[in-house]
Amino acid sequence: MSLLDIKNLSVEFQTAHGLFRAVDGVDLEIDQGEMVAIVGESGSGKSVSMLALMGLLPWTANITADRMLFDGIDLLSISKKERRQIIGKDISMIFQEPMTSLNPCFTVGYQIMEVIKEHLGGTKKELEKRAIELLGLVGIPAPETRLRAFPHQMSGGMNQRVMIAMMIACNPRLLIADEPTTALDVTIQAQILELLGELQKEKGMALVLITHDMGVVAETAEVVNVQYAGQQVERQDVVGLFDKPQHPYTYALLNALPERATSKRLPSIPGVVPGLLDRPTGCLFNPRCQFATDKCRKEAPDHASKVLCHYPLVDGKPTNNHPGVSASDVSVSGGAV
Amino acid sequence: MLRFIISKLGVLIPTFLGVTLIAFSFIRMLPGDPIELLAGERGVSPERHAQLMADLGFDRPIWEQYFSFLWGILQGDFGVSFTSRTPVLEEFLTRFPATVELAGCAIIFAALIGLPAGIIAAVKRGSAFDHTLMGISLAGYSMPIFWWGLLLIILFSSPDMLGLTPVSGRLSALFWIDQDTGFMLIDAFVSDEKGAFKSAVSHLILPTIVLGTIPMAIIARQTRSAMLEVLGEDYVRTAKAKGLSPLRIVGVHALRNALITVITVIGLQVGVLLAGAILTETIFSWPGIGKWMIDSISRRDYFAVQGGIVLIASIVMTVNLLVDFMYGLINPRILHRR
Numbered sequence: 001m002s003l004l005d006i007k008n009l010s011v012e013f014q015t016a017h018g019l020f021r022a023v024d025g026v027d028l029e030i031d032q033g034e035m036v037a038i039v040g041e042s043g044s045g046k047s048v049s050m051l052a053l054m055g056l057l058p059w060t061a062n063i064t065a066d067r068m069l070f071d072g073i074d075l076l077s078i079s080k081k082e083r084r085q086i087i088g089k090d091i092s093m094i095f096q097e098p099m100t101s102l103n104p105c106f107t108v109g110y111q112i113m114e115v116i117k118e119h120l121g122g123t124k125k126e127l128e129k130r131a132i133e134l135l136g137l138v139g140i141p142a143p144e145t146r147l148r149a150f151p152h153q154m155s156g157g158m159n160q161r162v163m164i165a166m167m168i169a170c171n172p173r174l175l176i177a178d179e180p181t182t183a184l185d186v187t188i189q190a191q192i193l194e195l196l197g198e199l200q201k202e203k204g205m206a207l208v209l210i211t212h213d214m215g216v217v218a219e220t221a222e223v224v225n226v227q228y229a230g231q232q233v234e235r236q237d238v239v240g241l242f243d244k245p246q247h248p249y250t251y252a253l254l255n256a257l258p259e260r261a262t263s264k265r266l267p268s269i270p271g272v273v274p275g276l277l278d279r280p281t282g283c284l285f286n287p288r289c290q291f292a293t294d295k296c297r298k299e300a301p302d303h304a305s306k307v308l309c310h311y312p313l314v315d316g317k318p319t320n321n322h323p324g325v326s327a328s329d330v331s332v333s334g335g336a337v
Numbered sequence: 338m339l340r341f342i343i344s345k346l347g348v349l350i351p352t353f354l355g356v357t358l359i360a361f362s363f364i365r366m367l368p369g370d371p372i373e374l375l376a377g378e379r380g381v382s383p384e385r386h387a388q389l390m391a392d393l394g395f396d397r398p399i400w401e402q403y404f405s406f407l408w409g410i411l412q413g414d415f416g417v418s419f420t421s422r423t424p425v426l427e428e429f430l431t432r433f434p435a436t437v438e439l440a441g442c443a444i445i446f447a448a449l450i451g452l453p454a455g456i457i458a459a460v461k462r463g464s465a466f467d468h469t470l471m472g473i474s475l476a477g478y479s480m481p482i483f484w485w486g487l488l489l490i491i492l493f494s495s496p497d498m499l500g501l502t503p504v505s506g507r508l509s510a511l512f513w514i515d516q517d518t519g520f521m522l523i524d525a526f527v528s529d530e531k532g533a534f535k536s537a538v539s540h541l542i543l544p545t546i547v548l549g550t551i552p553m554a555i556i557a558r559q560t561r562s563a564m565l566e567v568l569g570e571d572y573v574r575t576a577k578a579k580g581l582s583p584l585r586i587v588g589v590h591a592l593r594n595a596l597i598t599v600i601t602v603i604g605l606q607v608g609v610l611l612a613g614a615i616l617t618e619t620i621f622s623w624p625g626i627g628k629w630m631i632d633s634i635s636r637r638d639y640f641a642v643q644g645g646i647v648l649i650a651s652i653v654m655t656v657n658l659l660v661d662f663m664y665g666l667i668n669p670r671i672l673h674r675r
Contacts, residue, residue, distance in 0.1 A: 056577055088580030095578075100571040104670050105593040115579040150669045166579070 003206050004030040004053075004174055007067035008303070011045070011052050011230075014060055020276045022061075023049045024230040025303045032173065033204045035197075037211060037221035037238075039253070043273040045230035046210045050176050054093055055083050071173070089119040092167035093176040097183050098159035102151040108135075108162045109147030112169055119170045134165040138195060157188035161195070168199060175200070176208045181216070193220055214257050218242060226250045229273050229284040233308040244315070246307040248289045251316060283310065291318045345661050349654055357410065360646035361403050364639050371395075371637040375420065393419060406643060415644030420636050425644035429626065434519025435507060436625035439617070440610035442541055443549035448603060451553040455560025455599075459568060460587055470557060477554035486547040486620040493543060502539050505622040509536040548617040552606040556599065563598035567591045596667050604660030608653040 011023040023045040030036050038046045052063045053075065068075045070091060075083065087093075095101045103111060112134060113127040122130070128147065135143035138161040151159055160180060167175060177196060181189035197220055200207045209221060217224055217238065224241045226234040226249065234247040245251040252269045254260060261267055271288040274280060282299055286292040291311060301308050311318035372381060372389050381389070390396050394405070409416060415425040454474075458467040494504045503509065507521045514528040522541070525533040567573065568591050576590040615627035622628075626649065633641035664671045 054578060056574055084580040084582065086580070088578060093578045095571060095575065097571055101575045103572040103576070103590050103594070105668055106590075114581070118579065118581055152670050163575075 001072060002029045003032045003034075003071055004028060005067055005069040006049075006053065006065060009049055009052065009063070009065040009068065011048050011057065012062045012064075014062070015276060017276055022230050023052065026225075026227065026230075026232045027235070028208075028225065030174065030206045030208065032206055033200075034223065035200060035207045035209065035221050036223045036225060037209045037217045038225045038227060039211060039214065039217055040227035041212055041273050043229070043275065044227040046212075046227050047178050048230075049227075050093065050178060050208065050210060054087050054091065054176070055080070056093075085119070088115055088167075089170040090172055091174045091176070092170070092172040093178060094160070094163050094167050094180045096179040098156050098163050099151070099183070101163055102159055104151055107148050107150055108154070108159075112162070112166045115166055116169050130169070131165075134169055135162070137168075137199075138162070138165045139191075140165075156184050157192065160184060160188075160192055164192075164195065164199070168203065168205075171203060172205060174206045174208070176210070178210045179212070180209075181211075181213075189216075196220075214253060215259075226253070229279075231284060231303075231308055233285070235306070246312040246314070247309050248291050248311075248313060248318075249285050251313055252288075252290070283308075291322065293323055341665060342662075345658055349658065352654060353651070356650040357407055357643075357647055358403070360643040360650070361406055364634070364637070364642040365399075367634075367637065369637050371419070371639060374637050410644075410647060415648065416640035418633070418638050418641040420633075420638045420641070425641050426648070428629065428641065429645060429648050431519065432624060432626045432629050435521070435623060436611060436614070436618070436627065438520050438522060439541070439544055439548060439614060439623060439625060440607065442545040443610055443614070444552060444603065444607055446545050446549040447553035447556055447606070451556030452560055452599065455557040456564055456587065456592065458557070458561045459564030462565060467561075471561070474554040474557045477550045478558070480550055482547060482551070482616040483620065485550060486543070486617060489543050489547060490620070502543050503536075505620075507537065507540050507623065508533065509540075512536060544614075544617050544621045544623055547620070548610060548614045552603075552610070555606065556602055559602045560595065560599050563595035564591060567594045570594070593667060597664060597671075600660055600663055600667065604656055604663075608656045611649070611652050611656065 006026065006028040009023055009026045009028070010021060013020045013022060026045070026049050028036070028038075028049075038050075040046050048057065048061075051057050052061065053068070053070075055075075057063065063076075065076060070086065073086070075086075078086075102108065106114075109128070109131050112131040113124075116122060116127055116130055131147060132143045135146055140146050140158060140161055146154075146158075151162070154162070164180075175196075180196065181192050184192060193216060196207065196209070199205065209216070211217060221238050223235070223237050225232055226241075226247060228249050234241070234245070234250050236244075236246070241250065242254065245254055249269075255267050256269060258266055269288055274284060274287075280287050281297065283289070283292070283296045283301055286296040289296065291313075293310070295310055299310070301310050311320045311322040313319070371393075372386050375389075387396075394402060397405075406416070413426070415429075417424050418428055421428060451474075454470050458470045461467055490504055491498060493499050493502045508514070508525065512525070512528075512530045512533040514524050514530055514533055516524050517527075518524055521537045522534070525537040564587075568587075570591075572594075573586060573591055576586045581590070614623075614625070615631060617623065618625045618627040619631065626645065630642065630645050630649075633645060
């Protein structure tokens with residue numbers, strides 16, 4: 001049995017302009033000790049799907065799923081109180097902005113000890129000892145003195161380390177890291193990712209890494225989920241994904257990597273992720289897809305298929321009797337636009 | 338911390354000098370001759386008038402009068418009221434406990450109701466409770482004090498209506514107790530007179546409600562908006578992700594951050610109330626400093642007014658200083674910011 005088993009997860013928000021489907025039929029299966037990356041542009045519903053799992057979405061969100069099991073526990077049917085006993089302990093989450101994610105009014109020691117006390121208990125001495133241990137573990141120098149520091153007295157990278165210490169304090173079995181390095185500068189990014197990787201191996205945690213950085217994915221993940229506009233478009237192991245991307249979106253994302261660029265200008269995917277008011281009919285990616293046909297513009301691909309596309313790519317070429325594309329279509333996303 | 342204190346005190350000195358200047362000059366700008374008001378209808382001869390002016394020092398140049406006033410304050414001498422012939426400081430101190438008692442009860446009443454109401458309204462945003470509370474607080478905020486006080490007196494004190502509470506004063510005339518502290522609640526409590534404490538409490542109820550209504554409305558609204566802002570912050574989401582109870586998330590993580598705004602509001606209100614709840618004290622014949630100031634102004638008692646205003650302003654400034662220090666205790670970022 002997998003540690004986490006999500007099938008056909010959808011999240012809808014009631015907005016002033018009608019129902020908005022932020023997450024649409026996402027599946028996620030993670031085994032103990034596995035590392036999965038969820039990749040996609042901003043607005044593709046990566047964070048929302050994980051916040052739904054944590055139960056951290058506002059009440060305006062309507063969450064549905066065929067299945068949402070953690071270690072055999074049905075997360076959809078348990079009470080709020082039962083969920084509180086799981087999150088922060090067995091499932092925990094690290095956020096994007098370390099500077100604002102810690103409470104400015106309390107010392108970092110207090111904030112770490114608080115979560116241990118809530119889930120595991122212990123005397124003040126034991127809690128303090130454990131907090132110092134954790135701060136040392138995440139690579140904070142002089143942890144005894146840092147215990148009494150406030151978040152504003154430390155750098156962003158240090159705060160993210162504190163955040164990690166706080167979220168691994170109860171030895172979670174699943175850690176979700178929501179773009180943990182986006183707000184940090186590049187040298188610190190590498191350190192934090194390295195730390196997460198080490199902790200994951202050492203503790204045998206499952207790790208979900210949400211990111212839009214393909215470089216990060218290549219370095220860390222075992223399995224990759226690619227999301228677009230709330231839909232999961234492709235799922236592969238990391239080697240397969242980089243070698244043989246099957247969805248045109250994955251293909252385009254990989255082509256946009258500076259390392260792979262062949263033309264003088266960096267290739268990009270034209271347009272943006274559709275929002276609430278500009279959803280296309282048919283496949284959601286069709287307006288930006290270099291291989292889109294009339295079928296793509298009319299019919300949405302089947303959720304049940306492994307790759308969410310009418311014409312999955314093999315070696316960068318569409319299959320399933322694709323009618324062929326005109327040269328002008330290719331140039332749109334090919335590079336020198 | 339030391340730098341924080343010094344920088345705060347540094348601001349106080351010019352403020353204090355400004356207050357003395359304003360207190361000194363404003364009462365002198367009012368038309369009306371204090372000597373003639375003192376003499377009353379009989380009038381006073383020009384010679385006697387000049388004599389009295391010289392006695393009180395009003396014949397000296399205006400700047401000399403100001404500096405002698407300032408010099409007196411520095412020595413703790415606020416002058417002698419020329420209508421009651423008692424030192425201004427003494428007059429102030431005999432009345433101040435009455436004001437503190439009333440203001441204290443009013444602010445406690447306001448905070449005890451306003452704070453939880455604001456928190457609940459924020460947590461249950463958009464609910465019937467929220468809408469009702471905001472409606473009531475808007476009404477409370479715009480309530481004319483004079484009308485509200487009289488309304489309550491008619492409803493609760495009139496023998497024809499409920500007849501539950503006394504109309505005015507601090508204690509029933511049936512009792513005679515020693516005013517050792519000046520705080521009627523304490524004095525009545527320690528006295529041997531049976532029922533005196535109950536009487537003191539019943540005299541306080543209506544003025545407390547009347548004086549506390551506006552601060553209560555302000556506190557409720559400010560608490561609500563401060564909490565709403567804080568509840569949307571990332572660290573509240575972190576607290577939820579830690580699996581903490583809603584009570585802990587709202588009461589510890591959110592409230593601590595919202596308190597900055599709320600403490601400011603309460604502090605300002607304390608300042609306002611201590612400065613003399615002029616209307617409330619007048620309606621209920623409450624012998625506090627608000628009523629004393631009004632009486633002194635109408636008598637053109639220059640020394641009482643200027644001394645009284647400086648004393649009141651000093652207290653307001655002290656309260657504000659305490660509020661500043663409390664910021665630092667609640668939110669360490671303020672202490673460390675430089």
